[in-house]
Amino acid sequence: MPELRKDPVVGRWVIIAQERGKRPSDWGQESPFVQNGPCPFCPGNEDKTPPAILSDPEHKKNEWQVRVVPNKYPALQIEGSLKKRGEGLYDLMNGIGAHEVIIESPDHNSEFADYSVYQIANILTVYKNRIVDLKNDVRLKHILIFKNHGRAAGASLKHSHSQLIATPILPKRVQEELEGARSHFQLKERCVFCDIIYQELADGKRIVAENDSFVCLAPFAARFPYELWILPRDHFSHFEHIDGEQLIELAALLKDALERLSIVLASPPYNFVIHSYPIQEKQALDYHWHIEIIPQLTKVAGFEWGSGFYINPVAPELSAMELRDAAKTAL
Amino acid sequence: MPELRKDPVVGRWVIIAQERGKRPSDWGQESPFVQNGPCPFCPGNEDKTPPAILSDPEHKKNEWQVRVVPNKYPALQIEGSLKKRGEGLYDLMNGIGAHEVIIESPDHNSEFADYSVYQIANILTVYKNRIVDLKNDVRLKHILIFKNHGRAAGASLKHSHSQLIATPILPKRVQEELEGARSHFQLKERCVFCDIIYQELADGKRIVAENDSFVCLAPFAARFPYELWILPRDHFSHFEHIDGEQLIELAALLKDALERLSIVLASPPYNFVIHSYPIQEKQALDYHWHIEIIPQLTKVAGFEWGSGFYINPVAPELSAMELRDAAKTAL
Numbered sequence: 001m002p003e004l005r006k007d008p009v010v011g012r013w014v015i016i017a018q019e020r021g022k023r024p025s026d027w028g029q030e031s032p033f034v035q036n037g038p039c040p041f042c043p044g045n046e047d048k049t050p051p052a053i054l055s056d057p058e059h060k061k062n063e064w065q066v067r068v069v070p071n072k073y074p075a076l077q078i079e080g081s082l083k084k085r086g087e088g089l090y091d092l093m094n095g096i097g098a099h100e101v102i103i104e105s106p107d108h109n110s111e112f113a114d115y116s117v118y119q120i121a122n123i124l125t126v127y128k129n130r131i132v133d134l135k136n137d138v139r140l141k142h143i144l145i146f147k148n149h150g151r152a153a154g155a156s157l158k159h160s161h162s163q164l165i166a167t168p169i170l171p172k173r174v175q176e177e178l179e180g181a182r183s184h185f186q187l188k189e190r191c192v193f194c195d196i197i198y199q200e201l202a203d204g205k206r207i208v209a210e211n212d213s214f215v216c217l218a219p220f221a222a223r224f225p226y227e228l229w230i231l232p233r234d235h236f237s238h239f240e241h242i243d244g245e246q247l248i249e250l251a252a253l254l255k256d257a258l259e260r261l262s263i264v265l266a267s268p269p270y271n272f273v274i275h276s277y278p279i280q281e282k283q284a285l286d287y288h289w290h291i292e293i294i295p296q297l298t299k300v301a302g303f304e305w306g307s308g309f310y311i312n313p314v315a316p317e318l319s320a321m322e323l324r325d326a327a328k329t330a331l
Numbered sequence: 332m333p334e335l336r337k338d339p340v341v342g343r344w345v346i347i348a349q350e351r352g353k354r355p356s357d358w359g360q361e362s363p364f365v366q367n368g369p370c371p372f373c374p375g376n377e378d379k380t381p382p383a384i385l386s387d388p389e390h391k392k393n394e395w396q397v398r399v400v401p402n403k404y405p406a407l408q409i410e411g412s413l414k415k416r417g418e419g420l421y422d423l424m425n426g427i428g429a430h431e432v433i434i435e436s437p438d439h440n441s442e443f444a445d446y447s448v449y450q451i452a453n454i455l456t457v458y459k460n461r462i463v464d465l466k467n468d469v470r471l472k473h474i475l476i477f478k479n480h481g482r483a484a485g486a487s488l489k490h491s492h493s494q495l496i497a498t499p500i501l502p503k504r505v506q507e508e509l510e511g512a513r514s515h516f517q518l519k520e521r522c523v524f525c526d527i528i529y530q531e532l533a534d535g536k537r538i539v540a541e542n543d544s545f546v547c548l549a550p551f552a553a554r555f556p557y558e559l560w561i562l563p564r565d566h567f568s569h570f571e572h573i574d575g576e577q578l579i580e581l582a583a584l585l586k587d588a589l590e591r592l593s594i595v596l597a598s599p600p601y602n603f604v605i606h607s608y609p610i611q612e613k614q615a616l617d618y619h620w621h622i623e624i625i626p627q628l629t630k631v632a633g634f635e636w637g638s639g640f641y642i643n644p645v646a647p648e649l650s651a652m653e654l655r656d657a658a659k660t661a662l
Contacts, residue, residue: 003646007552009511009523010504014552015642018649075634075642088530089523090551146633154632165634173341173639180340192340192420199419220421221336221345273637294636301485302477303406303496305625306604308504311346311406315334318349 002076002095004169012172015095017075040072041103041159053100056126065119066126067103068164074099075165082139082168098134098166102126102145108159111267112149113258120251123162124242127274130164131240135279140166142174142278145239150269153296170278177275178287185286193288194235196220206316208323209256213249216257218316218323225314226265226323228257228293237284239276254291261295263326268295333407333426335500343503346426348406371403372434372490384431387457396450397457398434399495405430406496413470413499429465429497433457433476439490442598443480444589451582454493455573458605461495462571466610471497473505473609476570481600484627501609508606509618516617524619525566527551537651540587544580547588549647549654556645557596557654559588559624568615570607585622592626594657599626 002017040048043064054068076097084093104112104123112120127145134140147162148154155161170178184192200206200217208228209216216230230253232246242250254272261268276289304310333348371379374395385399407428415424435443435454443451458476465471478493479485486492501509515523531537531548539559540547547561561584563577573581585603592599607620635641 005552007511007550008515008527010507011511012552012554013640014554015640016553016646017642017644018646087551088534089526090530142638144634144637146637148632152630154630163634165638167638167640171638171640173637176341176639180342184339195420196339199421203419219338220418221338221343222347223343223345271633271636273633275637292637299483299485300631301479302602302604302625303475303494305602306475306477306504306606306623307473307496307498307502308507309344309346309498309502311348313348315347315349 001080004093004095006091008089013169015075017095039108039159041157041161042108043106054126064106066123068126068130069101071099071101096139096168100130100164102162102164104160104162110160112160113255113262117248117251117255120255121247124247124251128240128242131279134166138280139168141280142167142170146271146273148271153269153271181287191235191286191288193231197231197233206320208320209253211249211253213246214253216253218320220316222312222316223310224294225297225312226261226295226319229290230254230257231288231290235288237277237287237289239274239289257293260323260326264322265295268297270295332411335424335426337422339420344500346406348426370439370490372488372492373439374437385457395437397454399457399461400432402430402432427470427499431461431495433493433495435491435493441491443491444586444593448579448582448586451586452578455578455582459571459573462610465497469611470499472611473498473501477602477604479602484600484602512618522566522617522619524562524621528562528564536648539651539654540584542580542584544577545584547584549651551647553643553647554641555625556628556643557592557626557650560621561585561588562619562621566619568608568618568620570605570620588624591654591657595653596626599628601626
């Protein structure tokens with residue numbers, strides 16, 4: 001059973017998931033980005049994964065376009081109880097939660113940025129439906145949906161997939177965002193993200209692309225070179241409240257952003273993460289869901305680990321200009 | 332001039348240091364760990380670095396054992412004024428500070444863990460002396476000393492070196508540690524790190540090594556597999572208050588810890604960071620300086636970036652046991 005442990009100094013929770021572990025001798029070398037045996041995510045190999053949680057379209061089990069399965073090496077597990085407890089100074093609880101894999105396509109070789117807008121909208125709909133379903137489990141407080149693309153960004157299998165981790169506590173980074181946004185709202189009675197969108201659209205120099213419902217920009221204090229955020233123009237706190245027309249517009253802008261990164265940076269490894277409001281809470285005025293895209297170009301080293309400070313060698317105005325100028329598909 | 336920018340949501344400061352930048356086309360591929368031309372850190376090539384800030388021993392300029400130079404591509408610079416200002420919603424200031432490189436040895440091929448205890452004590456003394464000197468600049472609030480060992484840990488030159496970055500603001504991670512330690516002290520009138528040391532020594536299962544003045548342990552909520560902390564047994568808030576006898580003991584335990592990691596993990600890439608109190612503040616009861624050592628074995632991916640949550644596949648009790656059992660040098 002995985003364990004959740006809290007750092008007694010900074011209050012950060014950590015998942016100790018021994019089940020995912022290897023022996024010390026395995027740690028010495030980088031595992032190469034190769035498949036041992038048949039790909040568990042390819043059609044015909046459905047028995048290599050745990051049984052599917054969702055298969056889309058539902059009525060064609062053998063012709064799925066998107067398939068959701070439990071992670072074979074889960075960081076958290078759904079069965080059991082939290083058993084919150086102390087150990088002297090320390091706080092810990094059982095690692096209850098969900099860890100799912102979204103297999104985005106039956107095609108082994110295609111990449112997220114290559115999918116059609118329709119396919120991406122379909123994947124985003126699956127994300128939404130999984131959140132709506134998992135919300136029914138009141139033990140779960142937050143859901144993070146993310147994608148690791150490429151070995152350097154943490155992907156361990158080539159077949160394109162994203163992941164979902166539902167946690168019984170609010171992660172530290174999420175809590176910081178909520179607190180920051182809340183204190184801005186208390187001061188100004190305005191959403192800080194709405195303020196950012198307003199200022200950036202008026203200014204223009206960090207805007208990369210936009211459509212009727214979404215804006216893609218390089219954030220003012222970007223931690224990483226070519227970091228991008230995609231935000232809905234209108235105020236929404238929960239990603240899962242997105243509707244049909246918006247899903248298509250989000251898919252179009254996400255595809256566009258990934259294509260621009262691919263053109264300027266020659267298909268870089270990247271992560272994208274959906275930042276959304278705690279799932280058990282109602283629509284809120286002080287938080288604005290968004291997607292953060294991080295190309296993995298620099299190494300995080302001692303300075304960043306020790307300080308939480310980041311050194312970004314490319315000003316976001318410059319990266320935005322380059323990405324804006326990149327040839328793009330029709331939106 | 333580098334720029335410090337504050338994220339308007341979470342309040343995290345970022346250094347935008349264009350001077351370190353490359354062109355977009357450079358970002359596509361990993362730069363290999365090779366020297367172009369002669370090593371700037373080797374004796375005889377002193378003119379390849381900016382002039383030395385410190386050369387040790389002082390009276391033998393051409394036979395230095397440790398040499399401190401300004402970073403050729405500084406993230407922050409010492410000349411100029413902060414010019415704190417706003418840009419609509421955003422806060423920024425000039426990137427004033429210091430960024431120095433500590434060349435640890437004249438030998439191009441030796442590694443930190445291979446140095447004698449005397450050599451390491453000498454390097455630690457240089458760290459201390461640089462802090463004591465930079466403290467005189469009241470614009471500087473915090474100094475972070477860190478080492479990146481190996482390409483995967485962010486080292487860009489092979490010749491073994493550590494770095495110092497002095498910042499005009501308290502970094503976010505440091506502030507979190509101070510706030511956490513302070514709130515523990517307010518509640519208990521005890522230092523949280525003293526409490527950790529007391530509980531860990533009584534328990535023993537996460538202790539890796541110890542001597543008269545220092546303890547080396549795997550932290551209860553370790554973010555990374557085989558993460559280690561070295562803490563002074565007695566309460567001290569500032570690293571730079573360390574004295575002669577303690578320097579030798581710290582050098583011995585640091586060497587011992589790095590050797591154990593090298594044995595168990597086959598010379599892993601690693602970072603170490605000295606966590607110490609803000610330099611302009613007096614000795615404090617609520618904070619305890621320490622060194623954090625992070626072997627770089629896993630990739631930080633979308634989940635960690637999005638949540639600030641870490642998944643550690645090796646329980647610290649297990650890594651402590653393995654490191655404890657590793658053959659060691661005489662302390």
